[in-house]
Amino acid sequence: MTNAELMTALTALLSSQLGTYTLPAGTTVPAIYNGEPPSDWVAAGVEVRVDPAPEYANEPLHAHTLVAHETPVRVVAHGSGSAATVVDRICQRFETSNPVFVPPSEALGILAQYTLRIRSR
């Protein structure tokens, strides 16, 4: 699955759960981005960031090695919405690694978020 195909699939899958980006001109778009969104876009609700650089995982099999393509995805909570629900939907639809929760820290400004990798072969 190409990155573009994955973006299309995720946007359709998560349409009712995604938050929004507010652009400098005031327009809003769904909060899902391939890479790092522009710094002047303001996210609200649940944001999904898809890493455009794939990772590869080697899985040893009986007689050879399977190379699985993995796309890192980050689900970030900006106030409202449920990042956990978004993660659940992704895991139900795709083969993924175990989601990892990054706990928030007010003192350090770290937002609550999950990381996981969507696998495809």
Added chain:
Amino acid sequence: MADFEVRFNTTQLLAAADAAWVDANAILGREFQKRVTSNMWAWPSTPSPRDIVDQGQLRDSYTPQAITPVVFEHAWNTEYAMAVHEGAVYKDGEGNAVRGMTARPWVRVTLRDFKFADAYAKLAQAEMERRTRGL
């Protein structure tokens, strides 16, 4: 003719496996910390690559602990350990600018590169041979 009987001292063998488990996890712990302190992580500014030691809190927070004879815990007890490992989106300055911090997954990289099962098997074999010598 007398029957031929072999008895295994399972207590001895299990004790050997337990000792090897602790030793193998000690080696694994050193491998984890090696990847924290090695200049192997790409950085957007020079010097790059560099380690992930800043003030040393993360490195020094490493706590290995045998929880049970079959469960060993490797922990880094800082508030930001998971954020460093997985990368994180965080609010900068006044709380409005949102930035991304690159992941430095030292545990995942170690488990990918270091053959823990092989190390444990070798240690267990050596320990069992040592304890059962003379049987």
